[in-house]
Amino acid sequence: xxxxxxxxxxxxxxxxxxxxxxxxxxxxxxxxxxxxxxxxxxxxxxxxxxxxxxxxxxxxxxxxxxxxxxxxxxxxxxxxxxxxxxxxxxxxxxxxxxxxxxxxxxxxxxxxxxxxxxxxxxxxxxxxxxxxxxxxxxxxxxxxxxxxxxxxxxxxxxxxxxxxxxxxxxxxxxxxxxxxxxxxxxxxxxxxxxxxxxxxxxxxxxxxxxxxxxxxxxxxxxxxxxxxxxxxxxxxxxxxxxxxxxxxxxxxxxxxxxxxxxxxxxxxxxxxxxxxxxxxxxxxxxxx
Amino acid sequence: xxxxxxxxxxxxxxxxxxxxxxxxxxxxxxxxxxxxxxxxxxxxxxxxxxxxxxxxxxxxxxxxxxxxxxxxxxxxxxxxxxxxxxxxxxxxxxxxxxxxxxxxxxxxxxxxxxxxxxxxxxxxxxxxxxxxxxxxxxxxxxxxxxxxxxxxxxxxxxxxxxxxxxxxxxxxxxxxxxxxxxxxxxxxxxxxxxxxxxxxxxxxxxxxxxxxxxxxxxxxxxxxxxxxxxxxxxxxxxxxxxxxxxxxxxxxxxxxxxxxxxxxxxxxxxxxxxxxxxxxxxxxx
Amino acid sequence: xxxxxxxxxxxxxxxxxxxxxxxxxxxxxxxxxxxxxxxxxxxxxxxxxxxxxxxxxxxxxxxxxxxxxxxxxxxxxxxxxxxxxxxxxxxxxxxxxxxxxxxxxxxxxxxxxxxxxxxxxxxxxxxxxxxxxxxxxxxxxxxxxxxxxxxxxxxxxxxxxxxxxxxxxxxxxxxxxxxxxxxxxxxxxxxxxxxxxxxxxxxxxxxxxxxxxxxxxxxxxxxxxxxxxxxxxxxxxxxxxxxxxxxxxxxxxxx
Numbered sequence: 001x002x003x004x005x006x007x008x009x010x011x012x013x014x015x016x017x018x019x020x021x022x023x024x025x026x027x028x029x030x031x032x033x034x035x036x037x038x039x040x041x042x043x044x045x046x047x048x049x050x051x052x053x054x055x056x057x058x059x060x061x062x063x064x065x066x067x068x069x070x071x072x073x074x075x076x077x078x079x080x081x082x083x084x085x086x087x088x089x090x091x092x093x094x095x096x097x098x099x100x101x102x103x104x105x106x107x108x109x110x111x112x113x114x115x116x117x118x119x120x121x122x123x124x125x126x127x128x129x130x131x132x133x134x135x136x137x138x139x140x141x142x143x144x145x146x147x148x149x150x151x152x153x154x155x156x157x158x159x160x161x162x163x164x165x166x167x168x169x170x171x172x173x174x175x176x177x178x179x180x181x182x183x184x185x186x187x188x189x190x191x192x193x194x195x196x197x198x199x200x201x202x203x204x205x206x207x208x209x210x211x212x213x214x215x216x217x218x219x220x221x222x223x224x225x226x227x228x229x230x231x232x233x234x235x236x237x238x239x240x241x242x243x244x245x246x247x248x249x250x251x252x253x254x255x256x257x258x259x260x261x262x263x264x265x266x267x268x269x270x271x272x273x274x275x276x277x278x279x280x281x282x283x284x285x286x287x288x
Numbered sequence: 289x290x291x292x293x294x295x296x297x298x299x300x301x302x303x304x305x306x307x308x309x310x311x312x313x314x315x316x317x318x319x320x321x322x323x324x325x326x327x328x329x330x331x332x333x334x335x336x337x338x339x340x341x342x343x344x345x346x347x348x349x350x351x352x353x354x355x356x357x358x359x360x361x362x363x364x365x366x367x368x369x370x371x372x373x374x375x376x377x378x379x380x381x382x383x384x385x386x387x388x389x390x391x392x393x394x395x396x397x398x399x400x401x402x403x404x405x406x407x408x409x410x411x412x413x414x415x416x417x418x419x420x421x422x423x424x425x426x427x428x429x430x431x432x433x434x435x436x437x438x439x440x441x442x443x444x445x446x447x448x449x450x451x452x453x454x455x456x457x458x459x460x461x462x463x464x465x466x467x468x469x470x471x472x473x474x475x476x477x478x479x480x481x482x483x484x485x486x487x488x489x490x491x492x493x494x495x496x497x498x499x500x501x502x503x504x505x506x507x508x509x510x511x512x513x514x515x516x517x518x519x520x521x522x523x524x525x526x527x528x529x530x531x532x533x534x535x536x537x538x539x540x541x542x543x544x545x546x547x548x549x550x551x552x553x554x555x556x557x558x559x560x561x562x563x564x565x566x567x568x569x570x571x572x573x
Numbered sequence: 574x575x576x577x578x579x580x581x582x583x584x585x586x587x588x589x590x591x592x593x594x595x596x597x598x599x600x601x602x603x604x605x606x607x608x609x610x611x612x613x614x615x616x617x618x619x620x621x622x623x624x625x626x627x628x629x630x631x632x633x634x635x636x637x638x639x640x641x642x643x644x645x646x647x648x649x650x651x652x653x654x655x656x657x658x659x660x661x662x663x664x665x666x667x668x669x670x671x672x673x674x675x676x677x678x679x680x681x682x683x684x685x686x687x688x689x690x691x692x693x694x695x696x697x698x699x700x701x702x703x704x705x706x707x708x709x710x711x712x713x714x715x716x717x718x719x720x721x722x723x724x725x726x727x728x729x730x731x732x733x734x735x736x737x738x739x740x741x742x743x744x745x746x747x748x749x750x751x752x753x754x755x756x757x758x759x760x761x762x763x764x765x766x767x768x769x770x771x772x773x774x775x776x777x778x779x780x781x782x783x784x785x786x787x788x789x790x791x792x793x794x795x796x797x798x799x800x801x802x803x804x805x806x807x808x809x810x811x812x813x814x815x816x817x818x819x820x821x822x823x824x825x826x827x828x
């Protein structure tokens with residue numbers, strides 16, 4: 001009787017282990033399914049011209065399909081738009097985010113800092129589509145038109161909390177002795193932060209920035225209401241501009257351009273996942 | 289740089305958060321005001337009418353609130369049977385091993401995939417499958433959207449809950465083993481009760497993610513402005529109606545969409561706040 | 574005197590964490606029934622490792638190997654199911670760790686809950702009262718049985734953990750430096766308690782406190798670098814150690 005009961009419990013124990021392993025392994029399936037599908041359907045579209053030419057018009061694409069030729073053109077307008085907006089957003093978000101993160105790390109007990117910290121969580125949890133609406137109200141309406149500036153403001157707002165958090169957390173885990181030693185040597189607060197703490201925290205902040213970029217680079221909804229999209233390469237900041245995820249959305253909705261979806265998605269996916277893996281790798285390396 | 293200037297600089301940078309957040313709320317409230325004033329706040333919340341015939345415009349948020357709640361709760365339901373095993377795998381069974389770090393890299397990458405690509409995959413792979421299985425004729429709908437949404441929130445729920453499972457003190461586990469418990473019994477009687485509040489809060493935060501997820505839902509839910517009458521029927525979520533109609537809307541419809549945005553903002557803010565408070569409590573305990 | 578099977582016998586027991594190094598080397602010893610046996614030695618000598626081997630704690634960690642034999646009532650536990658062995662061998666750890674999500678009452682009965690054994694309400698009440706009385710905690714907690722065990726003082730928590738182990742009616746109770754996290758008064762309580770418990774259960778205790786070994790144990794082992802250097806009567810060992818290393822340790826010339 002007792003033996004039987006023990007066997008029963010051990011069987012249950014084993015069953016749980018197998019169930020956990022099986023279900024955990026199943027969780028990995030979507031990743032490979034998505035990677036596989038996007039890769040298989042998209043890899044033959046990637047060519048030099050895919051990265052150097054702009055999106056074709058629906059008419060051109062239709063002609064090409066009728067003639068049985070591959071659709072001409074590429075996603076250069078999207079790549080340029082993404083890089084331009086991302087660059088503008090990052091140039092502001094990185095310094096402001098680092099300073100704000102430093103503020104939080106230095107004043108963790110003061111009430112204002114706690115409010116700021118709470119608001120950072122709030123902003124980080126806000127759905128990106130709402131950021132899109134708000135930037136539309138802030139920027140698009142007063143400027144009377146969609147623009148690269150509006151798009152980069154949206155990206156800026158989404159990057160900001162991520163950079164603030166990673167800066168704050170990295171600074172907080174630095175040994176207190178580091179700061180004390182710096183102060184003891186006669187440096188003032190600013191110089192210690194600039195010459196001692198920030199350099200020591202560089203790794204964590206850098207990976208935080210990479211992660212922030214990889215998070216916002218694939219954002220579509222907020223750009224739909226701010227940057228709108230544009231079918232040619234443009235560098236003007238006050239005019240509508242394209243972005244890679246916007247192009248994917250466009251291709252998805254236009255039957256004539258559907259063939260281009262997978263190449264664009266593959267490019268975006270590789271870019272995002274590489275940034276992700278890179279930041280993870282760097283975080284591990286710098287932690288040692 | 290003097291200490292004084294340095295302090296002012298940091299303070300100025302920190303001021304950006306109240307400004308941005310205040311601006312978000314201010315913009316949403318002022319622009320949603322028209323809709324609330326025209327229809328009345330509670331009428332807007334409870335009306336299921338969404339018609340833009342000129343002169344007889346009627347807008348209500350109920351179908352989209354329902355759609356959001358349905359997709360979110362279904363996604364949560366589908367997510368648990370996978371995120372919990374992943375959390376146990378990483379945080380308990382294979383804690384600190386190579387396989388665990390491989391699995392958590394995999395889930396990290398899942399979290400990194402842009403939502404528009406999830407939408408594409410759902411549209412081109414899952415939707416035909418749903419049609420082939422005769423679950424719903426059009427393939428898109430609440431169920432399809434929830435399934436993909438579930439995959440998207442697994443990483444969030446799993447990585448946070450595994451963190452709490454990892455924190456269960458070894459003393460307690462050894463104590464339970466020393467009394468003759470199997471691992472399954474230790475997990476059920478010690479690990480889950482001790483890590484419970486942390487695990488729960490990670491699901492609250494996962495809900496917060498799912499509520500506002502836009503592109504995936506927009507591409508898969510079918511985009512009809514009715515209250516979904518079953519899980520296989522089509523509908524719209526708060527985020528997807530905005531994504532669908534914001535570009536073409538003006539005047540009262542625009543204000544109504546912004547009002548829906550405000551409601552969505554308040555719901556996610558509330559859920560996230562609860563989640564964060566619970567996480568903080570669980571970390572201290 | 575007729576020969577009786579010792580309750581516990583180590584037979585060339587070895588424990589290794591890696592292929593090259595052995596934490597416990599060929600320990601052989603027989604433990605007397607209803608006695609208190611102390612295991613002493615400088616830190617890192619393998620005393621805890623040896624003790625944990627009796628409860629098969631090492632089987633929780635895949636890279637630890639236990640070789641040789643450990644006989645419980647003549648049966649080699651190394652070839653038995655760990656969950657079966659652990660029910661018969663109670664263990665008390667260094668730091669008191671009652672289950673924080675359970676009440677005091679449930680903590681005492683946790684062994685049954687964990688093993689999926691159902692008890693009737695009267696059996697439960699009876700077990701809780703008996704065990705808490707035997708660790709002299711009953712009077713202090715009988716009115717707060719439904720409170721969480723974590724509200725108790727350190728010494729009370731440790732007694733609760735002993736009660737938890739006793740509830741399973743083990744043949745032998747292993748104690749791994751059970752008082753090292755406690756203050757002197759709580760320590761005295763626990764020592765007194767052990768002497769009481771000795772009537773019903775065999776106790777094997779690891780201690781780094783020589784005074785404690787002298788006060789409570791009838792026999793002592795002295796381990797050094799994984800080897801069992803000396804095993805014998807406690808009083809004898811303290812007054813006249815046969816090995817130089819034991820002598821050095823007892824006179825404080827060694828860690």
